[in-house]
Amino acid sequence: MKSGLAFLVAPLAFLGVVAACPFALAISVDRLNDQEIALLTSTVKALDPLVAQRKKAGTAPLLTFEELYAPLTEGQRAFLGQIRGLDPSSTGGSNRKLPAPDPKTEFIRLDTQYLPRQAAEAYQRMMTALETDLGKRLLVESGYRSPAYQLYLFIFYMPKHDYSIRETNRFVALPGFSEHGSPQRQAIDFITPQGISGEDRPEEFEELQEYGWLLARAHEFGFYLSYPRGGPSAFEPWHWHYEAVE
Numbered sequence: 001m002k003s004g005l006a007f008l009v010a011p012l013a014f015l016g017v018v019a020a021c022p023f024a025l026a027i028s029v030d031r032l033n034d035q036e037i038a039l040l041t042s043t044v045k046a047l048d049p050l051v052a053q054r055k056k057a058g059t060a061p062l063l064t065f066e067e068l069y070a071p072l073t074e075g076q077r078a079f080l081g082q083i084r085g086l087d088p089s090s091t092g093g094s095n096r097k098l099p100a101p102d103p104k105t106e107f108i109r110l111d112t113q114y115l116p117r118q119a120a121e122a123y124q125r126m127m128t129a130l131e132t133d134l135g136k137r138l139l140v141e142s143g144y145r146s147p148a149y150q151l152y153l154f155i156f157y158m159p160k161h162d163y164s165i166r167e168t169n170r171f172v173a174l175p176g177f178s179e180h181g182s183p184q185r186q187a188i189d190f191i192t193p194q195g196i197s198g199e200d201r202p203e204e205f206e207e208l209q210e211y212g213w214l215l216a217r218a219h220e221f222g223f224y225l226s227y228p229r230g231g232p233s234a235f236e237p238w239h240w241h242y243e244a245v246e
């Protein structure tokens, strides 16, 4: 079987179409091979102008797969397809598959971030209460990120994690597995107006008076802590998700 596959793949690799071929070997999860690294590098480079332009316009989080794939070659699209098709259980990730965004979802823009209308309104109500109780507010550091933008972020961060899908997946969710990309369970990463996000040191956010307030009252507004201390995933005191209240 192995030699049969090699027989099929070798001549196709020679033609440079191996990534687009249905017989292509599975992507290397522990570390990309040289050919995959070259594809990743060329894909990120090809997407640079699009992402820069969308970041400038503040619309990067709404990127669609159609827009993401437009500047790419067939080989680059097939490479992204392989990442997109990964199951986190094979990469050490424990995230569960979340409902894909409904294309009719209405997003509200908050500065540089987006939230589905229901979550945005719940966030505003919660901030009014926080302001009444403590005279403070929390800002949205990261709200909605489309699955296509999540896919881009995943490959963008791979070089920082030595081209290891497994290692990157410890820090960046695969598309379809992030609460940031699922309006039915929309996540918000909070940050204080002074810039405390806790991402370098979770204790910094945990020690905030605002965090204690969220623990006591966020559920009244439909927000829940997704990754509590001592859970199976790393503690993320800044990451709360919204569950629509019927």
Ligand SMILES: [Zn+2]
Residues within 6 Å of the ligand: 142, 180, 187, 188, 189, 239
């Ligand atoms: Zn988050």
